[in-house]
Amino acid sequence: xxxxxxxxxxxxxxxxxxxxxxxxxxxxxxxxxxxxxxxxxxxxxxxxxxxxxxxxxxxxxxxxxxxxxxxxxxxxxxxxxxxxxxxxxxxxxxxxxxxxxxxxxxxxxxxxxxxxxxxxxxxxxxxxxxxxxxxxxxxxxxxxxxxxxxxxxxxxxxxxxxxxxxxxxxxxxxxxxxxxxxxxxxxxxxxx
Numbered sequence: 001x002x003x004x005x006x007x008x009x010x011x012x013x014x015x016x017x018x019x020x021x022x023x024x025x026x027x028x029x030x031x032x033x034x035x036x037x038x039x040x041x042x043x044x045x046x047x048x049x050x051x052x053x054x055x056x057x058x059x060x061x062x063x064x065x066x067x068x069x070x071x072x073x074x075x076x077x078x079x080x081x082x083x084x085x086x087x088x089x090x091x092x093x094x095x096x097x098x099x100x101x102x103x104x105x106x107x108x109x110x111x112x113x114x115x116x117x118x119x120x121x122x123x124x125x126x127x128x129x130x131x132x133x134x135x136x137x138x139x140x141x142x143x144x145x146x147x148x149x150x151x152x153x154x155x156x157x158x159x160x161x162x163x164x165x166x167x168x169x170x171x172x173x174x175x176x177x178x179x180x181x182x183x184x185x186x187x188x189x190x191x192x
Contacts, residue, residue: 023040041122
């Protein structure tokens, strides 16, 4: 597929998919989340050399889940944009970072938020080695933190209201895949 230039206009459109993750159309971001339409998304876990996961605390102004801790970065590919390309783009936009990304797993979830918006996504979850420096975009990210997987699991169980739904979903339904992605990322980083 040829490279697609992502403009603000098509970045505000999301890729609608069927249950097999095949593209079936596009719609603007607000409509997708208001109506709970199934769409394509991605999430990223950056891993430091000690095997700690980088979390971000979402800015309070985010359209949902503001102020909650989530994985390193997440977002949506624009129509015509490859999912991994969008993930790399968004990593730069949110964290001022670049990293090689490896697909860890694909999952689906649907959640309705108290503000009436919904996430109904098929998500590609990527892993990458955390770069030496990050520059969080303060319009997107309130804070960052490094956490061991075991500590994160305990925290999300003890205080679920502090964490995004999707992060808890990954830890509950894909714990083995998260651990494998983390371990694989550390091994690859040590070989470099």
